Amino acid sequence: MSEIESTELNNNSPWVQSVLKELGEASPKFQSKSQAIDALNSELTFLAKSRSMSVSDLLKLASSSAENHDDLDRSLRISSLLYSLKNS
Amino acid sequence: MNSRRKHDWNSWENYLSVHETTLNKYIKTRYVSGPQQYTVVKLTDQYIELSIKGLVLKSDLGSDVQIKIEKSVELDIEFKRPQARTFSYSYHALTPKPNARNLLRYCSPHEHRPHHHKHVYHLDGTYDVLDVPERTWPHVNEFLDEVLSQY
Numbered sequence: 001m002s003e004i005e006s007t008e009l010n011n012n013s014p015w016v017q018s019v020l021k022e023l024g025e026a027s028p029k030f031q032s033k034s035q036a037i038d039a040l041n042s043e044l045t046f047l048a049k050s051r052s053m054s055v056s057d058l059l060k061l062a063s064s065s066a067e068n069h070d071d072l073d074r075s076l077r078i079s080s081l082l083y084s085l086k087n088s
Numbered sequence: 089m090n091s092r093r094k095h096d097w098n099s100w101e102n103y104l105s106v107h108e109t110t111l112n113k114y115i116k117t118r119y120v121s122g123p124q125q126y127t128v129v130k131l132t133d134q135y136i137e138l139s140i141k142g143l144v145l146k147s148d149l150g151s152d153v154q155i156k157i158e159k160s161v162e163l164d165i166e167f168k169r170p171q172a173r174t175f176s177y178s179y180h181a182l183t184p185k186p187n188a189r190n191l192l193r194y195c196s197p198h199e200h201r202p203h204h205h206k207h208v209y210h211l212d213g214t215y216d217v218l219d220v221p222e223r224t225w226p227h228v229n230e231f232l233d234e235v236l237s238q239y
Contacts, residue, residue, distance in 0.1 A: 012101055012104075012105065013105065015108055015125060016101060016108060019104055019128050020100075022128070023128065026130045027130075028130045028131060028132045028133055029129060029130060030132050031132070032132060033132060033135070035132075036131055036132055036135070059198070059200040060200065063200065063201065063207065064215060065190070066189055066209040066210075066213050067189060067190070068182050068188040073156070073178075076198065077158055077178050079198035079199055079200055080176050080177075080178060080195055080196050080198040081160055081176050082198070082199065083176070083196075083198045083199050083202065084175045084176035084196060085135070085176075088162060088175055
């Protein structure tokens with residue numbers, strides 16, 4: 001490692017340094033983008049089934065609900081992630 | 089003239105630093121309760137998720153506002169210093185638990201609504217969904233400034 005790179009690393013905050021180190025050592029949650037898409041699709045289907053509704057209806061409910069529910073939040077988040085992964 | 093776009097690629101280190109610095113600024117002056125740092129998860133070698141959930145900040149009006157931020161980051165690891173950019177996000181403001189109620193949520197496109205948008209929830213139970221232009225969706229500080237000045 002050159003002195004410049006070393007200096008750059010040392011300029012990072014302790015949190016940034018720890019994130020870079022931990023991510024460098026961590027195994028990814030999914031081995032590939034396609035595996036991530038499959039797993040997220042399965043999770044979204046499970047959330048819809050838990051409310052006895054279709055994925056489409058679940059997302060409509062999540063978009064319109066003023067009440068906050070973790071599963072509705074998660075369904076929107078998964079949908080957004082899936083859209084981005086499929087289009088990236 | 090600066091030709092960089094608002095949400096252009098940045099070095100991964102700088103991306104993290106900017107997020108930490110921004111969050112610290114609000115925690116220093118408005119912290120009420122909850123986590124004080126992002127959780128970072130490696131989804132794949134190319135995709136990382138930053139999130140903070142349950143952070144409660146004090147608004148300009150004296151209210152406690154619960155904040156949930158989730159950002160997915162795409163990494164380009166072909167460079168000597170990896171480059172990063174947000175490719176999916178949710179910025180969400182709600183009342184504190186228990187009985188949390190949604191106030192405002194910015195979302196990146198999803199299949200149900202394939203463009204950047206924000207949900208505005210009203211006290212009477214109604215809501216509006218407003219389009220957000222592709223290149224001007226907010227940074228975290230812009231979202232927090234909007235929320236903490238309005239609620």
